[in-house]
Amino acid sequence: MPALELVEAPALDAAGQMGLDEAVLTLHSGLLARLRFYRWQRSAVTFGYSQAFALARELARSRGLAGAELVRRATGGGVVFHDGDLTFSVVFAWERLSAPSLVYKDIHRGVHLGLKQAGVFTRVWSRAKPSAAPVSPQAACFGGPPEPMDLVREDGVKVLGGALRRRGGKGLYQGSLRVDALAAPLSTVRRAIAEGLGRKFRLAPERGLAADWLSHGRRLSEKYRSARWNRRR
């Protein structure tokens, strides 16, 4: 069974978080998976790889986050407001090309089981969209009805959405969990996620990221800070 290593990193802004995730994706090798909980310096907004900057800015304004840092992710998906969510990433071996829905199912089921163990009840949304529904991502991650493989509360309210990038046989998952929608303390939820994902992987002890990985992340964060990256669409 491959191991899941919980890695610790300093508090960062959004460009720093994105740069560090890309650094881990780039430097990662082998079957080990790495789970990192973000520590935010301040509220921020991230948006999907192919989304328009103007749309993300508009949605940030309507959320009351007009002055927040606005950063394009390397992963797909919609606009995410990091204003009280629990954001985490998982980097893992994704050698054989497989459907993204299977990855979401694995990760979200792991989180579901971890939360259940902690007494927090959720379910993985399995209802498919009507076949006539357009195939297009939602503008905002939490802006519409749940999509298949989202994690929802028992009453159907979405609590966890994720986005993926596949590069060179490796995958990066970035997830946003609305802790405010769950009646559980942050520390409980955090532990539940690690233990839930640890059911698929063998949970290894937490450790800090190596200094060279952090410095590679800092270098990559400059891309995520640039207008060329964020405003290219």
Place this chain on the structure above:
Amino acid sequence: MAKPESCRFMKSHEWVAGEGADAAVGVSDHAQSEISDVVFVELPKLGRRVKQGEAVCVIESVKAAFDIYSPLSGEVVAVNEALVKDPALVNRSPQEEGWLFKLKPSNPAELETLMSWGQYKEFLETAATHGH
């Protein structure tokens, strides 16, 4: 545009057809099926020089972005503009209207490093059996 039998394939599921100034590149039917509903294709810039195995474009399906690699070294001489308006062409017609870009290969001998259709089918069967 390109029957699978006349293409060469990468392990990362890109195909290339032709050896001249217009070697077309796309993703296989297997790849489009796994990637699922394509909503966006980021095409390479015309004139870009790429190396074999270099990430050259990105395909996004619902909430997942995939790096796409160049099967050969060379210069990008055409891109499929139809994908800008209709990215789902990759799903509907991965070997024909859903091609991604065309290359002028700089080292045609690299073709020999790629799999034939028969070898690619075998590769898919082995990967399915062994789970990777």
